[in-house]
Amino acid sequence: MKLAIPAIILLHAALSGAAEPLPKIAASFYAFGYASGHEKVQIMTGPEAFEEIQLSTANIVGPVAAVAVDGSLRICDKPRTVGGKLIHPVLSDVRIPLGMKRVLVMLFPAPKEANHAYRSLVINHDLKDFPLGVYRMINVSPYPIRGAIAREYITAKPGGVANLEPAGQPGAVVPVRFEFFDQGRWNLLTETRCAIRKDRRWLTCVYQDPVTGRMNIRSIPDRTAAIAGVKE
DSSP states (O other), X not given: OOOOOOOEEETTTTTTTOOSOOXXXXXXXXXXXXXXXXXXXXXXXXXXXXXXXXXXXXXOEEEEEEEOBTTEEEEEOOOXXXXXXXXXXXXXXXXXXXXXXXEEEEEEEXXXXXXXXXXXXXXXXXXXXXXXXOEEEEEOSSSOEEEEETTEEEEEOTTOEEEEOOOSOTTOEEEEEEEEEETTEEEEEEEEEEEOOSSOEEEEEEEEOTTTOOXXXXXXXXXXXXXXXXXX
C-alpha cells in the first residue's frame, strides 16, 4: 500500500538563525511495523548532519545523539535535490516532552491519508524512570489490561503505560499471566513463565491486530547502552 507523500523540509530553513547549540537527545527507536519503503530512516544529529539507522521490529535500535528543533525530533527520509536545493522529507515529527533527555520512540505505520509516513509514541527512557529489571507495559489496544509476573501486578487503560518489576532472586523462574477486559469479563491474553533478570529491561506492548482483530502481546528486550557525551 502506497503511503501519502510526506511533508518536506529544507535542511537550512528549520535551523537558520539558531544562536545556540541545538539540544541533544539520546534517542532509541522501535518500529511496531514498517511504513512501505521506509525500513531505513535518517535521524537529525546536527544543523546539517543526519545519521541513518535501520529500523527493527524485533529489537530496540540506538541510542542516537539526536537534536531537537523547536522541541521536536525529526525522523527523515534519505536526502534528495528539488529545484537545486537539498531537502529531507519528514517521515515523523516527534514532539519531545519538556525535560526528557533520553527517549524511546515507538513508530507505527500511519494511515494512507496521513501527512507523515509514521505515527510516533515517545517514552521516557531514563534509567531512573525505566530501570533495569523492569517490564514497561504499553497498552495500545482499545481494552483495559491487567498483568502479573510472580506476585507483582499492574493494570493499564487503553493508551496507558505501567512499570512491572518482578521481585525475586535473579534466575528464578516465575509465572506470568496477562488478561484484557472485553464484553464484561476478563479474558486470557497469555500465560507462561519467565526468568527474573536484573541486567536488562523490556518493552512489552499489548495491541489488537488490525487484520484479525485478535489481541496480542509483544515483548522486546531492551539492551540499549548509555551514549557517551549526552548527559542525563
